[in-house]
Amino acid sequence: MGQVAVLFRLMPQGVETDLEAVAKGARASLPAGVTLRGMQVKDIAFGLKALLISVVMPDSGGVLESVEHAFAKVPHVESVEVMEEGLL
Numbered sequence: 001m002g003q004v005a006v007l008f009r010l011m012p013q014g015v016e017t018d019l020e021a022v023a024k025g026a027r028a029s030l031p032a033g034v035t036l037r038g039m040q041v042k043d044i045a046f047g048l049k050a051l052l053i054s055v056v057m058p059d060s061g062g063v064l065e066s067v068e069h070a071f072a073k074v075p076h077v078e079s080v081e082v083m084e085e086g087l088l
Helices: 019-029 063-072
Strands: 003-012 035-045 048-058 077-087
Touching: 003 019, 003 035, 003 063, 019 035, 019 048, 019 063, 019 077, 048 063, 063 077
Parallel strands: none
Antiparallel strands: 003 048, 003 077, 035 048
């Protein structure tokens, strides 16, 4: 079984959302076997910023969905989107 690198974009509920708190919640919500590779804040528009999170996970069924659902449950996250995905 291989490894998959995935880039997620977490959109906050608004411009006033504390992205540090979202980042902390996202780190804490990672399922077992998923490794955090990096995080960065990206400007979107009109003061709105998104949190980009890069992770590495096993290439097995259901892991991607479990990470996506875990990120969606982080407080103040409006939406989660898979931006890129590729085998390592």
